[in-house]
Amino acid sequence: MIFTILKICIGIGCLVALFHYNFIDFQLLGKASSSLVTVAIAFSCLLFTVFIGALRWQILMGSLQVQITFIRSLNYTFIGQFFNVFLPGAYGGDFIRGGLVYRQHRDKLGEIMMSSLVDRLTGLVGLLIIAFAVLALIPNQFQFWIGIIVVSCLAIGFAAPVFVVRFQSLFRAIIRVFPNAVAKILLRIFDTVVECFEGYNHRKRDLIVAISLSVFQYILVLEALYLLGGAMEITSLSWIGYIVSGVAGLFANAIPLSPGGLGIGEAAFGQVAHLLEPVPTETAYSSIFLLMRTLTLLTAVFGLIPFLFYRDAINATRMQNEPLQKNEG
Template identity: 25%
Template sequence: MKTTLKFFLAFALCYWLFKNGQLDFSLVTKTLNSGYLWVFAITLLVARLFIANIRCQILLETKSENKISFSKLFAFNAIGNFFSVILPGSSAGDVIKFFYFRNLDKSLSATTVASIIALDRFVGLLGLLGIGIFICCFQYQSIMALNPALLTFIIMNVVLFAGLGIFIVVIFSNLINREKLVSKLTHYLARWPKVLGPLIDMLSIRLSFKPFFYTFMLSVLNQLLLFICIWLLIKPFIPLETSVLNIFSILPIGMIGAALPITPAGLGVGHVLFENLFKMLQIDHGASLFNLFFIANTLVNLTGVIPYLFVKSELKDRQETP
């Protein structure tokens, strides 16, 4: 029932945008007929899958006793991406990944797998916010001249980046005395065991500087490809004088909002959010522009059904084999 309501909300928001003339599906056809920028955009989306897979492999191998199969991990990540499209929110795909990742190496406990999936998500988000801060600082004068209200998003970028960075250092690095931290958490959170348990489980993951640096840089590259992909898709439909860096300045908050587990793959919610974000840059039809990325990204993620069918068949054969 809950999932049905989320789908209903997503389509209701899209219908409302369409009826108000803010969602123009003809841009999809125009994109296909306006050159080959969309081909490069799709290529970047596929490249992002490989980069994200390398990042996840590095994190898993910090705790696994054996080398993680790149191809098997890629298939499992693709399956997770597939379910993030058909289920509400990108976190739904992480739940699916959890069950598959446990088959990668017997030395990986359920707690370890869950913590690494969370860490992978955190590092990816840190890279997204890091790019946002760099661009906002570099383009500060231009952004303020365009719309002073965008200062709110700059502050949000900085606060979220700082908060997430501190959280990662405290929970996953070797810089903090774990015994004292566990003792304090147990004392202050004893009444909330559902919160205390996962936090203590995460503290079992220790990440040294080298793997963290590599995964962070991969996250920055991954998010940069995402930004370029969006730019390639919307470039034919925005004013020529619009700065690409101004576009990049709103993307971190927009992508975080679209990823919230409210509707499947941000359908509807992302459209409404980007409609308002693009208006702040004095660009009309923001929902239609986001829709171009939404369709391209959805098509790429839906290819995860292919490994899903193969893996499902393989697991079924194993169960039937005496």
């Protein structure tokens, strides 16, 4: 609870600082309201990313022999977003949507948890691929170090599962050094991780599709940013600037210092946008990212419909928190 409050304070503090230093301008936000059609198209792009995320998660679960329909995956994904935005607390969106699947597949807890983890990781890989693709568009003084970071992250991401599976006997030997009770728990977790990695290794095509969906998902987000900038009549940033600034903002948004990267994503987007201006201006670029975040939060409202439909199952899932944790161990 203390950390949650601290993160909220950091997020609010970042927004206050952005307002104070004119990185966010309410007049620009008001100007966007006069271009409702453009804003609606941007909102549609962001809403469609939820459908893509649901399809990606369904594919990743199917690779581990956890079969659910796309409609269920979509409903559970919307419910997860609804919990993350409107009902924050001990029960995160991933826990709720995973718990709902667990009710139909009680022998697949490890696989469900791993599918959620890999779902997050494929999303990150998709963003890294976009970052690598736009590397040539970044100013020369930043290209080398950003390139090193992106390539290193991609290399680690692809090599780590292979390394774990190839040298699993070494990891088991290390785990057995721990006291028996702890080692037993860790070995069960490690066995599940290895089994899932091997499952994905046999379904490489599914991983490629999942990563491709992630790339498409982020392209839609970047397109939404570009459209919102147009709605605010901001013409001082090129489309290349939107892409590079958008990637920087989305990366910063993933830093878990505030709820959902609140304030941090806006600051990164605005700062990089100013660096990429052909002619220096005092445009409050962070306003674009803030409006995009607001529209993204509004997509979570759609989760209210499946939330009400699955309310009994959700309540049962929340009540099963302790049994689930015991089974995980």
